[in-house]
Structure formats: structure tokens, C-alpha cells
Amino acid sequence: MRACSCRTWGKHRPDLCPVCSVQVKSVTTFSSGKSLKAAPAVSWSPLRAEPDPHRPPSPLQTHGERRRSAYICEDCWTRTTVGLIWIWDTTAAFITECEPPSPLTEDDLFADDALYPELEHSRTIYVVENAPRLSVLAEPSKVIARRGGNATLPCKILRDENLAPNRKMRIKWTKLTSDYLKEVDVFVSMDFHKRSYGRFHGRVHLLNSSPSDVSLVITDITLEDYGKYKCEIIDGLEDATTVVALDLEGVVFPYFPRLGRYNLNYYDAERACLEQDAAVASFDQLYDAWRGGLDWCNAGWLSDGSVQYPITAPREPCGGRNTVPGVRNYGVRDKEKNHYDVFCFTSHFKGRFYYLMHHSKLTYDEAVQACQKDGAQIAKVGQMFAAWKLLGYDRCDAGWLADGSVRYPISHPRRRCSPTEAAVRFSGFPDKKHKLYGVYCFKGHN
Secondary structure, X not given: OOEOOEEEEOOOOOOEXXXXXXXXXXXOOOOOOOOOOOOOOOOEEEEEOOOOOOOOOOHHHHOOOOOOEXXXXXXXXXXXXXXXXXXXXXXXXXXXXXXXOEOOOHHHHHOOOOOOOOOOOOOOOOOOOOOOOEEEEOOOOXXXXXXOOOXXXXXXXXXXXXXXXXXXXXXXXXXXXOOOOOEEEEEEEEOOEEEEXXXXXXXXXXXXXXXXXXXXXXXXXXXXXXXXXXXXEEEOOEEEEEEEEEEEOEEEEXXXXXXXXXXXXXXXXXXXXXXXXXXXXXXXXXXXXXXXXXXXXXXXXXXXXXXXXXXXXXXXXXXXXXXOOEEEEEEEOOOOOOOEEEEEEEEOOOEEEEEOOOOOOEXXXXXXXXXXXXXXXXXXXXXXXXXXXXXXXXXXXXXXXXXXXXXXXXXXOEOOEOOXXXXXXXXXXXXXXXXXXXXXXXXXXX
């Protein structure tokens, strides 16, 4: 235990912050009903005492006057641990971390009036616990990657040098879910025993650049890898954890099927995004898209089971004209019974997205066959959005996509081609027998 010197405020004028000793150039007398006025560079916060139910009220309290307040520099209050605060009628004493420390015996601590004879009895003490002998550090705490690439999630062990080496130290990585009570096992290592789990099997390993470096390397990243990961170290009776976020470069887009709007329950929404080379977006992804200018007046599912929609330009049909911009939230809905659209998220792809040059317009079936004849597949909605947002793809020709919709991507607004904004333009779900459109194809690269 450490004991520190203190400064006492009583009826005398408090010229200094009791923690950092900042000089206060202008103060008033510390008395009932008055406050401290500090110099402009100093900010002060009141620390008000709560009445002690075990102590008889003072004459001032009996007469209904408010208890006095002690004040401390606000910067110190947020950055410095104030070990012990006693606040009585006219005196406040602060014990703070200071140098040099002087040892106290147990008898000293509990001796009557041993520390502050001017204060009435108080047995409240602050004990500084020993620092943990094991901890982990993740810097940076957020890693940004792209689909198909690799990422290293940092985790470094900070271990007391006095601890004996432990070959049986257990290292475990898990992926957190929107249900915080559930975690998905990713990788476990103990001595020579190592194991990866589920869809992470064969794609994860420890960096092991040094004995203290247990960073996790994820290869061939998928859309489902997005999220937060926990690094947990167990060393005998000691354990420590830290969390790292894996973010993906990508794009959020709203989606509804040929059936029309508000026809997807949560599980239908998951399948719909997957069929379009995407995954259901998270709230953080939708929020980032809203900050980037996404405005969409139809509510859609998010990965946590909530239903929300982003508005940058408030208007009457979209929450009201007098509301502020933001992400509107319907809350968590019934995944089976409730039906909405969905917000999907997709990222970089390995392949080539292109508009197929053809001598004539095509029906839907002809479009599918034309892409196959070219050694490709008819493109999906997610692939068009990724090419538009991440590669700057621009084409002013409406073309068939795999879901039977007709769209075209514009990165450079111009007359007759999305003149007001860069966007993926949607022409609807026309009759598949109409021979009015071209086709967008996708050729994957292994």
C-alpha cells in the first residue's frame, strides 16, 4: 500500500488544485453557497458529498443549509486517480498519488485522528491493488482488409518477467456475434497443439514473430469474416483478453426481389444477399454508408435482426420533413413473421465485370446464354455495385442481371445518364421475354 501526502481545504482560500497544484488566480472564499472561480485556463468540477446516515447531522444541516462542495481541477478528475475524498461541513481533504510515498502500518491507518485530527472519524480507505501480472495489447484495434485478401489481427502478450515460462499457456481466438452470449471458435493453440474451427479451418494461423506475439493471420478473407474477434490468453491462474475489429472495404446497397418491396423475412433476406454475391449488412456498415451519402426511404433488415433505413435529406414520406438526418430504427423485429427489404454488403471480387458487346438486344434467357458462350456468368447485383463503387465502373447501357432486374452503373453523371448523381440506376424487373436490353457478365479468376 502507498500513502501520499495531502492538501487540506478548510476555511482558508484554496489557491491550488489539490492534485496538480495548478495556481488559481481568482477564487472566492470556500463557504456555503459560493463556488470557486478559476482562471480561464482552469476548469473545475464540484464533488458533492452525500449525507452519512451513520453520522448525526451537523447544526448547518439541521437548519436546512446545503452541504458545502469541494472542487478539483477537471483535468485531474479525468486523468488522476483521487485515492480518498473526505468532505465534511467546512473541510475537504484529498489524498492523491504523489512523491515520495511513505509507508503506513495498519495501526496508523486505523488510529483515531492519526491522519487528520481536524476531521471527524471516517474509516473509508482507498487501496491500490497490484497491477495484473498478465495482460494483452492490440494495436491497432481495428484492421481494414478486402475480400480475398489477408489480414493480421494484432495481439501481444505483456507478461511479468518474474513469472516462470509456461509452455502450457493457452491462446484462444473467437469471433464475437451480435448475441454477446455466443462466440464462434476460430483458433486455439497450447504448446504444440493447434486447431482451427469451422469455416476458418485451414485459413488461420498465429503470426509468431516473437514469443509474445500471438497475432492471428486470416487468409482468403470472406464477407462473413467481417466483425470483432477476441484474443484470450490463459496462463495458469492468470488470464487476459482483448478485442480486435476486422473491417472490410466495400459497399452497402438496398435490395428487394422481383416479388416487390417488403417481401423478405430475415432468413429470406440472408438468402437474397447471398444470391447477389453479398451478405446482410451490419449497422456499422449502414451507418458508414449513410455518412457517405446513402439515402433510402425503405426499411431493410440488418445482420443483428434490426430494421433500419438511412436518410440524408429528411422529407415527409421518410420520417417527416422536420426531422434530422440519420439512420431511422424500427428496432429488432420478428425474423419469421415480419417482412421488409434488406441492406446488403459486398466487397472486392476476384474477376472481371463487364458489359457484353452484342450485335442485338437480348431476352433474359438469351443474355444468360450469351455470357456462358463468352466463358462467363451473368453478373449479380452485388458485383455491379462493387464494380461501380470500388472500381469506378461507368456504363450508360441498361443490361440484364442474374436476378432478372435491369440496371446500369454511372460513376460520372451526365445528361441522360443519371445527371444528378453517381449511382447504380434501376430499371425494374421487366418481362424476361422482352428483347430490349444488353447484359452484364462476370468472369471469375481463380
